[in-house]
Amino acid sequence: MSTMAVEDVAVTQVNQGYWTRGRKTGVVLAALGVLAAVLFGTLATSQQARFVFSEDASGAAVEIGGTVGAIIFGLVATAVGVALLVGLPERWFGPLVAVGVFGFVLSFLCWQVSTAPAGQNFMPMVNIVRGTFILALPLIFGALAGVLCERSGIVNVAIEGQLLMGAFSGALFGTLSGNVWVGLVAAAVGGAFISLLLAVFSIRYLVDQVVMGIVLNLFAVGVTGFLYERLMQTDTAKYNQPPRFSNWEIPLLSDIPVLGPALFRSNIFLYLALILVFVIHVALFRTRWGLRTRSVGEHPTAADTLGVKVLRLRYRNVLLAGVVAGIGGASYTLALFTFTKNMIGGKGFIALAAMIFGRWSPTGALLAALFFGFADQLGTYLGAIDSVIPSQFLAMLPYLATILAVAGLVGKVRAPAADGKPYIKG
Structure with a gap:
């Protein structure tokens, strides 16, 4: 040459x-x-x-x-x-x-x-921060569910269905029992039910995990929509008036400017979300369970040769992910709203994006969820001050933020090597 x-x-x-x-x-x-x-x-x-x-x-x-x-x-x-x-x-x-x-x-x-019109030319930062965390709550729980599954080698596209089933179960059983804690347990079971189906079909029957996740989302929409029309819509007082978790104020911390009123005068779901981020992060990167989980998600054959029960661990982690996502769905119906058809409205897919944006890390997923929550809250704030930006565009803000973040900022990321690949024990 x-x-x-x-x-x-x-x-x-x-x-x-x-x-x-x-x-x-x-x-x-x-x-x-x-x-x-x-x-x-x-x-x-x-x-x-x-x-x-x-x-x-x-x-x-x-x-x-x-x-x-x-x-x-x-x-x-x-x-x-x-x-x-x-x-x-x-x-x-x-x-x-x-x-x-x-x-x-x-x-x-x-x-x-x-x-903004006279008298509206201010931004109340306490409300913005509080709204950001509230709107990010289902995203945090959903993203953590995604981390637990995909670090184990199972693609979890069914986060939307897990959140929805959790919201429905929490509303229904919370109303029937009149006990908010019963509703919370029912929400966890509802999310775990969708996860169980995902685990059985993906791990036992080797069904394509992405396709199975989409099917389970449609299944959750259909089941909850049918029961909503047959039960909740016909008798709201009997089936769709769940009790609410009250806000818990933490002394001293609640007096911190801006962050205090927003973070430390909230309900159990915010505290639980932050605790779960910390616990899952430590468990994933500092414990034997975490080492085994990551090894199963990266190289299940090598993990199997070292004595790790690959399929059992995957079942366990997928069910745990469903519990986490189900509790996230309950943050809607046991703290804010009554149940309505398809009330999650795509938040499960944004949670999946938050997991990717956060690079399959609990702390990264938290920050990504807060970013998307802020975009959602910003749209609400701009609508309240009669912004010149069309309301349809404001409603699109969280989804636009998702696209820009994942397509533009996340760059090249590598999922766990065995993510989405079925493991057949030799």
Whole structure:
């Protein structure tokens, strides 16, 4: 091969390696930052945008002119994009992307808050944080259910059905018994029932796990919809008036500004979700069970040769995932609403995206769920201040955030090697 040909190959390899995930993201963030500074800065007004650290407009607040804030935060996002484009070390990617996205969102909010009608030009941060956690609750439980299954080598597309069956069972049996704890146990059993079907057909009969998950989602929608029409809709008082878990206030911690009222004056589901994230993370990465679970999800044959009961462990973890997701479904009907047909509304699939965005880690799934919860809460807030953005677009925000996060920010991720692959014991 001639010297010229060798040089051409080398240049091609260098060019192919130049556009890394960081540089591609940098281009996108720089473009979004310029767009924010120019567009949002032009549309914003000089009226003060107030970010209030309370539940109403009377508390302490950070104030900034709408136009000035939109431009400054847009430039922050641009600067982050340029920094990524330069090619910083990989360890800086996550923090810089978070700062860039945060800058873009703040630029957008400065525009929206400054143009709100008189008396509405403030954002109550306590309500925003509280709403973010409430809307993220089913996503946290669902994502944890996904982590438990997929770390064991079973694809869990049935999170939607597990959440829905949990919500229905909690409402029905909570109402019939008049006891909220009975409703919670019934919700866990309902989620575990869907998981049992997933485990039997996927592990015992080797049915395609993705197809089986979709079938189970449709099954849950059909069963709960039928029983809702036959029972709950005909006699709401008898079948669909479950008791509610009251809020538990934790002394001292509830007095922390912003986070205190939002986190430590809540119901059992929020506390349980945070505890489960911690417990599952420690168990998955610091215990023998976690080591065996991860080995079964990565290389079940090797685990089997070392004495791990692969199929038994998979059954156990899939059922545990159903219990977790069922409790997540109960966070709707035993804390917020009465049951309605298909009330989960796609949250199970967003939870699946949160699990992927969080790279199959409990803590990563928590952060991803909060990101999607914030997008949902932001749409609710903008609708309350009569934003000029169409309500249909606001309703799309959590789903758009899901697409952008998974397709644009998550980059190349690797699922557990044996995820979705049936294991046949030799």
